[in-house]
Amino acid sequence: MTVTLHVCITCRAGQELREGETTPGARLHAAILGLSVPKGVEVVPVECLSACSQGCSVALSAPGRWSYVYGRLSDANAGDVITGAAAYAAAPDGIVPWRRRPEIFRKQSLARIPPITPLIAAPEAAE
């Protein structure tokens, strides 16, 4: 299954930036794209994941799976983010065994959200 790795590119990670300076979030995004992104992972930049006090942040999601948000990242973590995203993509249900998650995913979780399942209307009762 192809999963989406959203990377917040507007994140300042609490830093004061000079005018025109690249944000830490954009640097993380560029660092990820500069590595070999595995098949099954689509990297999508996003403006603000609303985790500003815990940035930089990324989110992993896919239809029918738990979504995960990780924070307190920098461009130095690009490789581990890709490793974790690849493991999420490869896990049949998206749930990666704890020990196989990179340390930043074990220790820097901001949140996870259960799968979004459309509510199925009850079938019409037979007459």
Add this chain to the structure above:
Amino acid sequence: MTVTLHVCITCRAGQELREGETTPGARLHAAILGLSVPKGVEVVPVECLSACSQGCSVALSAPGRWSYVYGRLSDANAGDVITGAAAYAAAPDGIVPWRRRPEIFRKQSLARIPPITPLIAAPEAAE
């Protein structure tokens, strides 16, 4: 549209609990159910939203919409959580104008995740 309000019922919110004591998360869940849950909001308990250091926490999600996670909540916030969930359900795209969000939603966001859209395979090229 019916939206889902996930409430983490295992959250200890950093407290030491006596054996058998109800968790702060379960108290928040009970407080929400004790109020009038509006049509269009389905309250679903969940074991851990992985926001343990920022609990209690809740998540709002629905197919095709941004998901939101809020934290640092207690059972005293049940009414505001319901108000915010109702506004999310009522907004055609799930994006509630900033000023119409309850203060806890404006100030206690942990994360938001873009809509999960299944990747559509490109149509076969015509011969």
